[in-house]
Amino acid sequence: MVTELMNSGLIIVSNRLPVSVKRVDGELEFYPSISGLVTGLAPYAKDKRNKWIGWPGLPSDALSEKERQLIADELQTQNCYPVFLTQKQLDDYYNGYSNSVLWPVFHDGKIGQAAKNDQEKLWKAYQKVNELFAEVVLALSQPDSNIWVHDYQLFVLPALLRRERPDEKIGFFLHIPWPDMKRLSQITQASALLAGVLGADLVGLHTESYVENFLNAIQQLDIGVTAPRKVILAERVVRVTDFPIGIDYAKYEKARKSREVLREYAKLRLQYQGLKVILTVDRTDPAKGLLERVRAFQTLLRENPRLVGNVVMVMIVVPNRQEVAEFRKLRLDLEKLIDEVNKEFSILPWKPIDYIPLALPFEQLTAYYRRADVAFIAPYRDGMNLVAKEYLASKPSRNGVLVLSSTAGAAQELKDAVMVNPNRPRTLVTGLQKALNMKPKELKERVGHMQEYLSTATIQAWAGSFMKTLRQEATPRTSRVLTMSPARQEVMHEQYYLAENRLLLLDYDGVLMDFKAKFQDATPTKSLTRLLRKLAADPANTVVVISGRPRNDLQHWFEGNRITLVAEHGAFWRDENGKWHNVPVRADKGWQDQILPILYKYAANTPGAVVEEKEQSLVWHYRNARPYYAQKYLVILKRVLTSTAKKLGLQVQQGNMILEVRPDGVDKGTTARRWLRQKPDFVLAVGDDYTDEDTFHALPPHAYSIKVGRGRTAARYRLKNVQAVIKLLEKLSKS
Ligand code: GDG
Numbered sequence: 001m002v003t004e005l006m007n008s009g010l011i012i013v014s015n016r017l018p019v020s021v022k023r024v025d026g027e028l029e030f031y032p033s034i035s036g037l038v039t040g041l042a043p044y045a046k047d048k049r050n051k052w053i054g055w056p057g058l059p060s061d062a063l064s065e066k067e068r069q070l071i072a073d074e075l076q077t078q079n080c081y082p083v084f085l086t087q088k089q090l091d092d093y094y095n096g097y098s099n100s101v102l103w104p105v106f107h108d109g110k111i112g113q114a115a116k117n118d119q120e121k122l123w124k125a126y127q128k129v130n131e132l133f134a135e136v137v138l139a140l141s142q143p144d145s146n147i148w149v150h151d152y153q154l155f156v157l158p159a160l161l162r163r164e165r166p167d168e169k170i171g172f173f174l175h176i177p178w179p180d181m182k183r184l185s186q187i188t189q190a191s192a193l194l195a196g197v198l199g200a201d202l203v204g205l206h207t208e209s210y211v212e213n214f215l216n217a218i219q220q221l222d223i224g225v226t227a228p229r230k231v232i233l234a235e236r237v238v239r240v241t242d243f244p245i246g247i248d249y250a251k252y253e254k255a256r257k258s259r260e261v262l263r264e265y266a267k268l269r270l271q272y273q274g275l276k277v278i279l280t281v282d283r284t285d286p287a288k289g290l291l292e293r294v295r296a297f298q299t300l301l302r303e304n305p306r307l308v309g310n311v312v313m314v315m316i317v318v319p320n321r322q323e324v325a326e327f328r329k330l331r332l333d334l335e336k337l338i339d340e341v342n343k344e345f346s347i348l349p350w351k352p353i354d355y356i357p358l359a360l361p362f363e364q365l366t367a368y369y370r371r372a373d374v375a376f377i378a379p380y381r382d383g384m385n386l387v388a389k390e391y392l393a394s395k396p397s398r399n400g401v402l403v404l405s406s407t408a409g410a411a412q413e414l415k416d417a418v419m420v421n422p423n424r425p426r427t428l429v430t431g432l433q434k435a436l437n438m439k440p441k442e443l444k445e446r447v448g449h450m451q452e453y454l455s456t457a458t459i460q461a462w463a464g465s466f467m468k469t470l471r472q473e474a475t476p477r478t479s480r481v482l483t484m485s486p487a488r489q490e491v492m493h494e495q496y497y498l499a500e501n502r503l504l505l506l507d508y509d510g511v512l513m514d515f516k517a518k519f520q521d522a523t524p525t526k527s528l529t530r531l532l533r534k535l536a537a538d539p540a541n542t543v544v545v546i547s548g549r550p551r552n553d554l555q556h557w558f559e560g561n562r563i564t565l566v567a568e569h570g571a572f573w574r575d576e577n578g579k580w581h582n583v584p585v586r587a588d589k590g591w592q593d594q595i596l597p598i599l600y601k602y603a604a605n606t607p608g609a610v611v612e613e614k615e616q617s618l619v620w621h622y623r624n625a626r627p628y629y630a631q632k633y634l635v636i637l638k639r640v641l642t643s644t645a646k647k648l649g650l651q652v653q654q655g656n657m658i659l660e661v662r663p664d665g666v667d668k669g670t671t672a673r674r675w676l677r678q679k680p681d682f683v684l685a686v687g688d689d690y691t692d693e694d695t696f697h698a699l700p701p702h703a704y705s706i707k708v709g710r711g712r713t714a715a716r717y718r719l720k721n722v723q724a725v726i727k728l729l730e731k732l733s734k735s
Contacts, residue, residue: 092125156196570671
């Protein structure tokens with residue numbers, strides 16, 4: 001399902017990757033990350049066509065170059081790509097702005113004094129890191145990739161990507177709530193955050209009320225015009241829709257029968273024999289209301305002495321964000337309170353709270369879900385809360401009660417839960433009481449209803465519907481691309497036959513010849529040369545091979561025949577009589593002398609990268625480079641080149657595993673106009689790469705424009721591959 005939707009590959013971007021690195025006894029260790037976001041998106045990382053970009057979990061200054069390389073290599077085997085961040089960047093962007101400014105505000109809390117004082121400085125770091133992410137994403141994606149950005153650490157990334165890729169499909173999903181305006185206004189940079197998110201085509205939130213809050217903020221801060229589920233900007237429309245995240249229901253159903261889960265479950269049955277088990281599963285997080293839950297349990301025991309010795313509350317608390325003061329303090333406070341409660345009631349060997357400050361393996365966690373009589377989920381605020389859903393899915397005999405906070409996103413869907421609200425602590429106690437006393441018939445019915453719902457509203461359905469909506473947002477141009485079917489080819493053939501003055505604009509690599517690992521190896525076959533010669537021999541035809549190749553290559557390959565040639569995207573062209581012409585350029589004379597040393601320097605640092613020197617363009621090829629170095633140096637190289645190029649009147653363009661520098665104004669579109677001015681009555685242009693889009697844009701409406709392969713395009717038609725192009729041209733040559 002996921003695979004089907006991702007034909008052209010998907011780039012997922014989130015702060016953390018599904019795999020994290022830590023140092024244990026000096027050695028690097030890889031382990032699965034734990035968070036709702038990772039749980040939700042992990043299936044995507046398995047598909048080789050997709051890429052997941054994020055921070056790997058250790059600060060880059062704590063790593064040697066060799067270790068960074070090792071991390072990149074290991075991650076790549078899991079389709080993951082690292083954005084390395086220094087400790088200082090992490091302090092300010094992650095612990096600072098993301099978790100001390102945004103997180104509390106988006107979870108109904110307040111910004112701590114220290115973060116408040118530093119808000120401006122932290123914001124700058126946040127923007128800078130978002131820019132770093134943008135550089136890596138741009139380096140690793142193609143101009144027609146689909147990009148899906150996740151969560152509050154990357155609010156400004158969509159706009160940064162949009163600047164570079166105006167036609168890209170960009171989605172954004174927020175895993176936490178969107179707060180109301182009163183709360184949001186604590187953040188000085190609220191307008192900039194919203195403007196950042198609006199770089200996306202589609203914004204997804206968990207619930208309708210978050211969507212309302214989001215649109216309301218747009219209106220109140222005067223950022224755009226809103227309509228139901230839409231923001232109308234001057235140049236685009238952004239859809240804002242609720243997509244409540246689900247779980248991989250089948251995985252939990254399967255786990256019910258797994259031998260390991262059953263083994264773990266048997267152990268728990270023995271361990272908690274004769275006891276009612278109340279379960280909590282959370283990260284250490286002030287928004288999760290952990291202290292309030294312990295207090296509620298304490299009150300319950302005080303008010304119901306008969307429960308002492310008969311109930312246990314198992315608290316699985318995964319330590320996280322311990323670098324942030326509030327999170328660290330919570331852990332200490334929680335442990336202190338648990339100790340107090342345990343001391344107050346313990347009658348050994350029973351103790352009321354079984355505190356497990358660890359991330360457990362999946363099988364063990366699932367066994368806990370199965371054993372628990374009650375899941376006690378009472379966050380102050382939670383975007384969704386997947387634990388609630390996982391608990392229900394793990395119950396084969398439907399014998400459990402979900403106690404759920406009405407302030408969690410999940411409460412919008414799981415209406416059969418026992419609802420509580422930590423803002424009114426008494427409801428927590430009464431909720432637990434109700435759960436412990438619920439009759440088996442009622443609780444089974446309730447779990448049954450919710451299971452039915454969860455088995456269809458799965459994570460696969462969530463991702464599928466997000467991607468489908470994102471794709472529906474296709475620009476009108478994209479939706480008009482038609483397959484060049486045999487019937488359409490027939491019509492085209494007839495028009496070709498009747499025309500008296502025809503123009504054929506053909507790209508070379510990827511259109512007339514397949515790509516080769518070494519670009520020097522893509523020499524034309526005899527049959528291709530014969531075909532082109534035959535087409536060019538027809539006096540009604542002007543056949544132009546319009547390529548980015550240097551003129552020497554083209555001259556050598558097509559010596560002695562009447563095909564018109566364009567080299568280096570239009571910097572040179574050869575007329576029918578074999579005479580080459582230079583196209584005047586405005587760039588500074590001798591610009592190559594300034595650019596070449598830069599390219600060579602980075603090629604030397606990047607094993608496998610090569611520099612191609614053409615007369616009017618220079619190319620850095622990284623198709624065969626080691627990915628770690630390619631990513632690292634591409635980002636830096638692009639930055640260095642862009643600033644130098646501007647001063648010299650040059651353009652820097654990223655293409656299919658290349659970075660190319662050439663004078664401003666030299667492009668295939670400008671070149672194509674030279675022949676289009678002769679007003680041909682039949683025009684056919686075929687291309688596969690981003691540079692051919694310039695040709696397509698220059699064509700008159702009656703022209704046949706064909707894009708070869710996948711990807712967004714301004715062309716009207718599409719053909720699958722080089723072989724299909726050759727077949728089509730052969731047919732024309734026989735007219
Ligand atoms: C954010 C939003 C939203 C937990 N302990 C263990 C463990 N987990 C797994 C659970 C669950 C995930 O971590 C936690 O997901 P949540 O949804 O509860 O919470 P957040 O991490 O805060 O996630 C949240 C979510 O994004 C998705 O959009 O629902 O509101 O805050 O999957 O199973 N997994 C293992 N051992 C543990 O001990 N293996």
